[in-house]
Amino acid sequence: MTEPNPSAPLLSVRDLHVSFQTDDGLIEAVRGVSFDLARGETLGIVGESGSGKSVTNLALMGVIPTPPGRIDQGKANFDGHDLLAMSQSRLMAIRGRRIGMIFQDPMTALNPLMTIGQQLTEVTRRHLGLSPTAADRRAAEMLEMVGISSPGERLGDYPHEFSGGMRQRVMIAMALSCEPDILIADEPTTALDVTIQAQILELLAELQQRRGTSIILVTHDLGVVAGVCDRVLVMYAGRVVEQATVGDLFAAHRHPYTLGLLQSLPRLDRDQSTRLDAIAGQPPDMARIPSGCSFRPRCPVAMERCETDSPPLRELGPGHASACWHDDAAAAKRAAANADSPSEADR
Amino acid sequence: MRHLLGYAIRRFGWMLLTLWIVYTVSFVLMRSVPGNPFSSERTVPPAIERQLRARYNLDAPPIRQYFDYAIGIVTRGDLGWCLRLEDYSVNQVLAEGFPVSASLAIFGLVFAIALGIPAGVISAVRRGSLADLSMMTAAVLGIAVPNFVLASIVILLFVFMLPLFPAAGWGTLAQIVLPAFCLGAPVAAYIARLTRAGMLEVLSREHVRTAYAKGLSNRAVILKHVLPGAMLPVVSYLGPATAGVLTGSLVLEKIFAIPGMGSHFINAALQRDYTLAMGMVLTYTVLLFLMNSIVDISYAVIDPRVKLQ
Numbered sequence: 274m275t276e277p278n279p280s281a282p283l284l285s286v287r288d289l290h291v292s293f294q295t296d297d298g299l300i301e302a303v304r305g306v307s308f309d310l311a312r313g314e315t316l317g318i319v320g321e322s323g324s325g326k327s328v329t330n331l332a333l334m335g336v337i338p339t340p341p342g343r344i345d346q347g348k349a350n351f352d353g354h355d356l357l358a359m360s361q362s363r364l365m366a367i368r369g370r371r372i373g374m375i376f377q378d379p380m381t382a383l384n385p386l387m388t389i390g391q392q393l394t395e396v397t398r399r400h401l402g403l404s405p406t407a408a409d410r411r412a413a414e415m416l417e418m419v420g421i422s423s424p425g426e427r428l429g430d431y432p433h434e435f436s437g438g439m440r441q442r443v444m445i446a447m448a449l450s451c452e453p454d455i456l457i458a459d460e461p462t463t464a465l466d467v468t469i470q471a472q473i474l475e476l477l478a479e480l481q482q483r484r485g486t487s488i489i490l491v492t493h494d495l496g497v498v499a500g501v502c503d504r505v506l507v508m509y510a511g512r513v514v515e516q517a518t519v520g521d522l523f524a525a526h527r528h529p530y531t532l533g534l535l536q537s538l539p540r541l542d543r544d545q546s547t548r549l550d551a552i553a554g555q556p557p558d559m560a561r562i563p564s565g566c567s568f569r570p571r572c573p574v575a576m577e578r579c580e581t582d583s584p585p586l587r588e589l590g591p592g593h594a595s596a597c598w599h600d601d602a603a604a605a606k607r608a609a610a611n612a613d614s615p616s617e618a619d620r
Numbered sequence: 621m622r623h624l625l626g627y628a629i630r631r632f633g634w635m636l637l638t639l640w641i642v643y644t645v646s647f648v649l650m651r652s653v654p655g656n657p658f659s660s661e662r663t664v665p666p667a668i669e670r671q672l673r674a675r676y677n678l679d680a681p682p683i684r685q686y687f688d689y690a691i692g693i694v695t696r697g698d699l700g701w702c703l704r705l706e707d708y709s710v711n712q713v714l715a716e717g718f719p720v721s722a723s724l725a726i727f728g729l730v731f732a733i734a735l736g737i738p739a740g741v742i743s744a745v746r747r748g749s750l751a752d753l754s755m756m757t758a759a760v761l762g763i764a765v766p767n768f769v770l771a772s773i774v775i776l777l778f779v780f781m782l783p784l785f786p787a788a789g790w791g792t793l794a795q796i797v798l799p800a801f802c803l804g805a806p807v808a809a810y811i812a813r814l815t816r817a818g819m820l821e822v823l824s825r826e827h828v829r830t831a832y833a834k835g836l837s838n839r840a841v842i843l844k845h846v847l848p849g850a851m852l853p854v855v856s857y858l859g860p861a862t863a864g865v866l867t868g869s870l871v872l873e874k875i876f877a878i879p880g881m882g883s884h885f886i887n888a889a890l891q892r893d894y895t896l897a898m899g900m901v902l903t904y905t906v907l908l909f910l911m912n913s914i915v916d917i918s919y920a921v922i923d924p925r926v927k928l929q
């Protein structure tokens with residue numbers, strides 16, 4: 274949508290590690306994630322359930338539940354300051370004001386005991402210092418913008434009086450009401466039906482164009498990625514296994530896991546998008562991540578080396594990196610050949 | 621508001637029905653246990669007993685008594701003469717004793733809420749800290765120690781060793797402190813535990829994460845987004861707590877020589893004072909009904925998903 278500006282990333286995450294102490298043992302949910310987010314860019318994060326997409330973003334917002342969670346390591350440079358090391362009061366000034374977040378589940382992300390109006394005005398009163406009436410006006414404006422009809426009257430309603438899609442719109446209105454520089458949207462459309470999904474994505478794209486907001490969009494849906502993202506991180510078992518522009522992701526992907534994801538993409542003649550579940554085998558038990566390459570047990574092209582050494586994320590070209598020992602030309606060609614014909618492959 | 625009016629009308633109807641049932645059951649029970657108001661230590665000559673029975677309408681057939689007494693209550697609000705307290709009407713006894721017992725109960729409850737809720741909140745927010753551990757230990761003790769034992773302890777401590785408060789009597793604020801404390805302590809302990817558990821439960825909900833992500837201060841999140849939800853179990857508990865405080869006060873009034881309903885309650889039952897016992901049973905029924913209605917309304921005010929039934 275807007276061109277990325279690689280010279281001055283707005284957000285720069287380096288070597289983020291997050292773990293949870295559970296009954297099952299220590300879960301390393303995020304194991305060394307690094308990425309940059311440019312101004313006005315939309316960065317997609319894809320990967321199967323449990324790959325650490327949400328945890329990565331929760332860590333950036335400073336809302337990992339502690340205990341059991343812990344940020345073990347990492348930096349997240351936002352506008353010259355490390356989000357992970359700053360004081361609580363500084364972080365408070367950034368959250369909701371400069372970085373807004375839309376949570377994964379709209380049914381539980383709103384406070385059931387407060388009206389939508391109270392929940393919306395809370396943000397603008399705190400960050401923009403609006404008076405109660407100004408905040409109400411602003412809240413109604415925001416609701417109108419996300420397509421909720423007769424917004425003035427709905428301010429007094431409680432979340433249970435809204436449908437899932439409407440709640441998600443309220444969440445979006447809330448996250449955007451202070452016009453943040455970064456919007457983190459964690460599967461903003463997963464809980465919604467297809468038409469509302471489309472409307473909400475359109476809404477995000479429109480807002481982005483109007484305000485130049487950077488967006489981190491977590492999704493299971495590669496169709497969505499193709500439609501709205503500039504760049505994509507593919508995550509597996511707490512790591513980034515491939516990072517590419519949207520064009521490269523579809524045309525020149527290098528990691529076997531990415532290939533698997535693409536092959537599980539619903540075909541064009543079916544208009545339904547389904548969850549990515551077509552790769553053989555299960556995502557690893559995060560308490561017992563396999564040694565070497567964590568994708569190895571499910572990888573169709575695993576070699577001996579993959580059992581012992583964990584492949585680092587290696588730069589393959591501008592804006593393209595992959596974490597696989599197979600990044601020789603032959604593997605690339607094979608992968609490319611497979612990817613070119615996913616829609617004709619099984620008929 | 622229309623909800624509320626409908627609710628009040630329905631509740632009132634239920635209360636009348638309940639009162640009628642309570643009246644009937646009490647009436648039957650009191651007359652079916654052996655003995656009567658005049659069969660005590662001193663035997664009354666038969667002639668006098670006849671006279672007494674006539675005066676108190678006890679010579680009428682029971683069904684007659686049942687209706688006559690009920691009609692008196694409904695039309696004149698008259699609960700009749702006490703059978704065992706000379707020259708006292710039940711209304712007089714209630715008018716004198718009930719405000720005393722009720723204020724003691726209210727002080728006890730207010731104290732319990734004022735102590736229990738902050739203690740629970742602090743315990744939950746500083747979970748695992750020394751403050752949490754000591755307050756929750758105190759809460760276990762508060763629940764386990766019977767109030768007459770607690771009363772002996774506080775009298776020993778704050779009347780004899782450290783003479784801050786008078787030992788007994790009624791009328792000044794200083795005299796209310798110790799009995800209200802003893803009355804409220806187990807309730808405070810229970811409220812503290814409910815508050816703590818409720819806070820921890822709400823703290824783990826996702827909307828609290830949203831509140832933090834909005835950049836609200838810790839204080840604002842705790843007070844606005846966590847505390848109200850954590851209060852729901854506490855509010856529910858206030859109905860039973862009121863009953864507990866009312867019965868607890870019967871014992872404490874005895875210990876602290878407080879002229880409330882306590883001694884009357886016991887005497888009325890032991891001496892078969894039909895009218896006084898009935899008056900008190902009906903009064904306490906109304907009181908508990910009112911308290912439970914307040915609880916229901918508060919619950920619905922806090923949680924908009926709840927509809928008043």
Ligand SMILES: Nc1ncnc2c1ncn2[C@@H]1O[C@H](COP(=O)(O)OP(=O)(O)OP(=O)(O)O)[C@@H](O)[C@H]1O
Nearest residue numbers: 293295302321322323324325326327328329341559
């Ligand atoms: N509060 C928590 N306590 C313990 N483990 C957690 C907690 N939150 C997340 N995890 C673990 O961290 C790992 C990554 O979870 P995360 O929510 O980031 O996955 P995800 O990629 O967002 O998946 P989904 O697509 O299902 O949302 C999972 O194994 C999960 O079990």
Ligand SMILES: [Mg+2]
Nearest residue numbers: 326327328377
């Ligand atoms: Mg998630």
